[in-house]
Amino acid sequence: MPELPELEVMREGLTSQILGRPILQAQAYHPGILKTVDPPAEALVGRPFTRIDRRGKHLILSCGEDLHVVLHLMLAGRLVLSQSDTKITKATGFVFGFDDDEDLRVIENGTIRLVRLHIVGEPDDVDSIASLGIEPLSDAFTPEALTELLAGRRRQLKKALTDQKTIAGIGTAYADEILYAAKLSPIRYVSTLEPEEIDRLHRETRAVLGTAIAEIRARAGGALIGGHSRDFVRVYKKTGQPCPECGTPIAEIRYAQKKTYYCPTCQSSGKTLADRRTWLTK
Ligand SMILES: [Zn+2]
Numbered sequence: 001m002p003e004l005p006e007l008e009v010m011r012e013g014l015t016s017q018i019l020g021r022p023i024l025q026a027q028a029y030h031p032g033i034l035k036t037v038d039p040p041a042e043a044l045v046g047r048p049f050t051r052i053d054r055r056g057k058h059l060i061l062s063c064g065e066d067l068h069v070v071l072h073l074m075l076a077g078r079l080v081l082s083q084s085d086t087k088i089t090k091a092t093g094f095v096f097g098f099d100d101d102e103d104l105r106v107i108e109n110g111t112i113r114l115v116r117l118h119i120v121g122e123p124d125d126v127d128s129i130a131s132l133g134i135e136p137l138s139d140a141f142t143p144e145a146l147t148e149l150l151a152g153r154r155r156q157l158k159k160a161l162t163d164q165k166t167i168a169g170i171g172t173a174y175a176d177e178i179l180y181a182a183k184l185s186p187i188r189y190v191s192t193l194e195p196e197e198i199d200r201l202h203r204e205t206r207a208v209l210g211t212a213i214a215e216i217r218a219r220a221g222g223a224l225i226g227g228h229s230r231d232f233v234r235v236y237k238k239t240g241q242p243c244p245e246c247g248t249p250i251a252e253i254r255y256a257q258k259k260t261y262y263c264p265t266c267q268s269s270g271k272t273l274a275d276r277r278t279w280l281t282k
Pocket of ligand 1: 243244245246247248263264265266267
């Protein structure tokens, strides 16, 4: 799933490529992709996109102040620019046709369709936007703000980092990278963190996301990115490979239906963490 860094680079690509181009057509092809009925998709016709924003894992394509397309690409959604006479395939979910014979298409392969699109008067009209937590690259995300967010919560670190209502935009891949960089165990309870550890978590959250944006931007070269090459990551999906810091093989645990990758030496004092499924049944 694209996370904050991939979406931020997509936002930049869209900003440089689609702003100001009058929309001739806005049409859903996958039933159910458009989650709103008012305003209708036709309300976009004749207007150009004026601004592209990202909030959490959502892209917000705005036509002025009063009309916004909120897009969540979920697991497998992609955006492509194609010539308007290119065949609409089964994977085409939604098309924004511009007046210069090019389309912005929302593409989702497969039979399980999760991509969702809202057309709204205010981005906050979408519940998953209104409930979003703090943006980790914003000025508001300070060590003090993070301390406050984690205070008094009986939650484990991985869970807290990936909770969109706490911090927006971080998913399982970058949470693993951040916790590895901060040398903190993914299953550590947030209430046990020392102030120095929260400072480190804050610093590494920004550093890991900032580096990822720069790496992805370099790979995209200004184009809308198709796949999401994450060849720069250090632990995510690296089970069995040596830790870049200490050489210990990277381990994995299954946690909340997803795998978590970590270095037993750097992050959990040399201990291999018990698989959560085994834990829960003990
Ligand atoms: Zn290590």
